[in-house]
Amino acid sequence: MKFVDEVEIRVEAGDGGNGVVSFRREKYIPKGGPDGGDGGDGGDVYLEADENLNTLIDYQFERIHRAQRGQNGMGKNCTGKRGEDIVLKVPVGTRATDQETGEVLGDLTRHGLRRMVAKGGFHGLGNARFKSSTNRAPRQKTMGTPGEIRSLKLELMLLADVGLLGMPNAGKSTFIRSVSAAKPKVADYPFTTLVPNLGVVRPVHHASFVIADIPGLIEGAADGAGLGIQFLKHLERCGLLLHLVDLAPYDGTDPAVQAVTIVNELQQYSPKLADKPRWLVVNKVDLLTDEEVEERLAEVTEALEWEGPIYQISALSKKGTEQLCKEIMTYLEQLPKPSEVEEEDAQATTEFKWDSYHQEQLDAHDDDDDDDDFDDDDYDVEVVYQK
Ligand SMILES: Nc1nc2c(ncn2[C@@H]2O[C@H](COP(=O)(O)OP(=O)(O)OP(=O)(O)O)[C@@H](O)[C@H]2O)c(=O)[nH]1
Ligand SMILES: [Mg+2]
Structure with a gap:
């Protein structure tokens, strides 16, 4: 078998699904409120160490790896489905480095160890979220954020004493x-x-x-x-x-x-x-x-x-x-064993950027006054199902 100990791959997490604007329209319920659901989060990309592998050769042929996009929200307060994650198996001893920043994202030194290397996009919010006492027919929604895309260098370093x-x-x-x-x-x-x-x-x-x-x-x-x-x-x-x-x-x-x-x-x-x-x-x-x-x-x-x-x-x-x-x-x-702290650190996932995204979106729209108060005309608003 050919021994390949260095490859470059591209990992693309799924984008978040968009929120949707929709209003409840049913016979005998003339004033149904907003019911646009949130999108689903995009899928993440993980690397996982597998002792049954001993070369990175598979990645030489297949270089782009994409996780699934989150589904868009739907009417009737239906939330879009979360995109599926993908898990890329690598030999034990693989190190993943972000090509652009040089940051080491993970050292997969033990069988079963798993590290996230690209975080899926956050879901967008449906208009139902923006309902408030002053705005009962909000037409805001937010789009899902893009999934992370990274170019990775994978290096296999043998684990020898x-x-x-x-x-x-x-x-x-x-x-x-x-x-x-x-x-x-x-x-x-x-x-x-x-x-x-x-x-x-x-x-x-x-x-x-x-x-x-x-x-x-x-x-x-x-x-x-x-x-x-x-x-x-x-x-x-x-x-x-x-x-x-x-x-x-x-x-x-x-x-x-x-x-x-x-x-x-x-x-x-x-x-x-x-x-x-x-x-x-x-x-x-x-x-x-x-x-x-x-x-x-x-x-x-x-x-x-x-x-x-x-x-x-x-x-x-x-x-x-x-x-x-x-x-x-x-x-x-007599050499010191790798400390437990290091082990724990290896388990931790890399921190990603948009953890606070959700709250920021809601806060930003709190100050919005542009939507008129609820009136009967609003019932003619078309129900929008975004793809
Ligand atoms: N007489 C004698 N010959 C040796 C000894 N160790 C290795 N050799 C011979 O030296 C030659 C090279 O040995 P290898 O073990 O292939 O050397 P290597 O360092 O692995 O070489 P590379 O793989 O080319 O880097 C072979 O012909 C061996 O038989 C030794 O202790 N005594
Ligand atoms: Mg030799």
């Missing part, structure tokens, strides 16, 4: 294969991995974490070289990054230079990501003698001015991988 960072061929996929049940392709040429892979690692009985293998980075990635940096966004939600450095590159390149390149690209992409907790993991130690490992590692740490944790592994022979995973687990377990 640990992200792997490194040059192509560093052994990222080999590592995830050896520590989890995930089986991404491994080969001795660069850019074997073209889309992110997730693996679940269970280093101890009672706990597990998710690790993300993303395509390798090369120099100039921030400017689009190789596969670019489009996949780095998947690391934004990780609690820990592993920088995998190939200590024995088959093409004879210098591991220290390679390592610095990666950090530079990371910095350019996002200083925030570069500031995330990061561990240095040197790989392919099986190809070198202990002295060579020490020597090259020293060069790498010096070039990076590295002071953080260092691990030596062979992803292929699994040397050092078990220990590394156990320490990752211990590290992740």
Whole structure:
């Protein structure tokens, strides 16, 4: 299946139905009052996280999504029907951003989480609403307001605890294969991995974490070289990054230079990501003698001015991988859990503009004196049924 992690769509909430002007006309009831009903509200557009989806590909083909318009009001005080909402299912981990304002409308990080992304228009008021002691035959009505229209960017960001960072061929996929049940392709040429892979690692009985293998980075990635940096966004939600450095590159390149390149690209992409907790993991130690490992590692740490944790592994022979995973687990377990406040906030709906619209309309018409008092002629007013 094709992996699509970024799409642009347009969502259009339904317009509110209009209010209507109508008067009761029945035999033997000569002075029937106003009975024009209100319109119905327009339908809203929602996004909902669904764990059964893992790509945004459907939205690449279907870009415009409209909720239903509210029905207009009718005579006999009948209110128009509310427009139906639409719910767009997206993979867990999707972030919706308003293209125009840049505002993040929702981070759908849990199955079933639902966020409104376009609010339906408010209903218009029928003339029955405007009846008062001084005006018994009002001919005012209000129109429904338009539904919100937004251009959205949907981005799928994988939900992994640990992200792997490194040059192509560093052994990222080999590592995830050896520590989890995930089986991404491994080969001795660069850019074997073209889309992110997730693996679940269970280093101890009672706990597990998710690790993300993303395509390798090369120099100039921030400017689009190789596969670019489009996949780095998947690391934004990780609690820990592993920088995998190939200590024995088959093409004879210098591991220290390679390592610095990666950090530079990371910095350019996002200083925030570069500031995330990061561990240095040197790989392919099986190809070198202990002295060579020490020597090259020293060069790498010096070039990076590295002071953080260092691990030596062979992803292929699994040397050092078990220990590394156990320490990752211990590290992740002591990280603070996302606070409850954040959870609540994620549930809240975005505030929309016309909550007070209804009252404003009535207030505005309170001062209207232009309608004459009720007289018999008013009974000849045509009953208007607006479409
Ligand atoms: N000897 C040895 N070879 C390794 C080790 N880890 C990976 N390799 C080899 O290195 C090559 C590249 O490994 P991959 O796991 O595909 O590398 P990658 O980082 O996922 O590369 P891209 O997907 O292209 O970014 C393969 O031929 C692996 O067999 C290791 O620890 N020791
Ligand atoms: Mg790979």
